[in-house]
Amino acid sequence: MKAIVNVYLKEGVLDPQGKAVHHALGALGFEDVENVRVGKQIVLDIKADSMKAAEKEVEKMCETLLANTVIEDYSIEIVQ
Amino acid sequence: MNVTVLQFPGTNCEFDTKYAFEHLEQRVTIVWHEEEMIPANTDLVVVPGGFSYGDYLRSGAIARFSPIMKAVKSYADNGGYVLGICNGFQILLESHLLPGAMKRNENLHFISKHQYLKVENNDNRFLRKCEVGERLNIPIAHAEGNYFIEEDGLKALYDNGQVLLTYCDREGNPENPNGSVANIAGICNKEKNVFGLMPHPERAMETILGSADGIRMLEGFLS
Numbered sequence: 571m572k573a574i575v576n577v578y579l580k581e582g583v584l585d586p587q588g589k590a591v592h593h594a595l596g597a598l599g600f601e602d603v604e605n606v607r608v609g610k611q612i613v614l615d616i617k618a619d620s621m622k623a624a625e626k627e628v629e630k631m632c633e634t635l636l637a638n639t640v641i642e643d644y645s646i647e648i649v650q
Numbered sequence: 651m652n653v654t655v656l657q658f659p660g661t662n663c664e665f666d667t668k669y670a671f672e673h674l675e676q677r678v679t680i681v682w683h684e685e686e687m688i689p690a691n692t693d694l695v696v697v698p699g700g701f702s703y704g705d706y707l708r709s710g711a712i713a714r715f716s717p718i719m720k721a722v723k724s725y726a727d728n729g730g731y732v733l734g735i736c737n738g739f740q741i742l743l744e745s746h747l748l749p750g751a752m753k754r755n756e757n758l759h760f761i762s763k764h765q766y767l768k769v770e771n772n773d774n775r776f777l778r779k780c781e782v783g784e785r786l787n788i789p790i791a792h793a794e795g796n797y798f799i800e801e802d803g804l805k806a807l808y809d810n811g812q813v814l815l816t817y818c819d820r821e822g823n824p825e826n827p828n829g830s831v832a833n834i835a836g837i838c839n840k841e842k843n844v845f846g847l848m849p850h851p852e853r854a855m856e857t858i859l860g861s862a863d864g865i866r867m868l869e870g871f872l873s
Contacts, residue, residue: 579753583753583798584753584756584829586753586754586755586756586757586758586796586829587754587758590758635707635711635712635715636707638708638711638744638751640750640751640798640799641751641753641798
């Protein structure tokens with residue numbers, strides 16, 4: 571199965587990339603954008619007995635390596 | 651003094667660091683990251699600058715799991731002195747040997763220039779040869795030097811005298827090249843044996859290079 575991990579800077583932690591993209595969109599005339607956050611997506615092909623087991627394992631990976639929980643939040647989606 | 655300088659795939663300041671300490675007439679050994687032991691009689695471990703593992707995922711995130719870092723952790727836990735410079739600082743943050751985290755520079759630029767630093771605290775081995783309030787001219791070169799720590803953590807850093815260096819201009823007025831919280835350029839741990847800073851003192855060892863202020867910082871470690 572596949573695990574899709576999204577990592578973003580926490581709310582309240584200034585996101586310099588998001589700010590730059592927001593600014594650029596504004597300069598291009600997309601003035602209705604109120605806020606931009608830029609994150610990263612990590613896609614894993616993973617062997618697991620169940621979706622639940624996969625999610626648990628990926629959560630461990632996030633806490634250990636994939637996210638820096640001092641400044642980042644993550645979300646995990648498991649798909650067959 | 652015996653100085654051990656670590657080397658990861660992507661490290662590029664190990665020889666500058668070796669040169670700097672040899673300039674101070676110390677013995678320097680470069681140790682590959684797959685080693686599991688810090689050489690006996692090491693008086694100082696330096697985690698030098700560069701781009702360990704290409705800075706993939708986050709700066710320092712992968713280097714943290716190199717075998718040698720386990721040895722560095724127990725070395726530090728036993729009171730050994732550890733200095734992290736630039737990418738080395740990032741690795742120490744990712745290893746939780748120092749508190750906080752590093753983000754990309756606020757203006758998203760890679761910054762490479764000389765920068766003045768203000769000595770905030772000299773009650774430690776690293777800056778004991780410097781005066782509080784003194785300004786040091788030291789090069790910076792980084793894309794991710796935007797130091798972040800939440801409010802309580804920042805207060806603890808100040809309460810414990812862990813804020814060592816802040817960015818300033820030539821006159822000592824606060825300046826902030828990268829967006830760092832409280833203009834912080836360098837910190838230490840509570841026990842004051844683990845130090846991290848973004849600027850490169852090892853690149854400021856001779857006036858012909860623009861500054862020799864790095865000497866006073868590094869010679870603090872000499873006994």
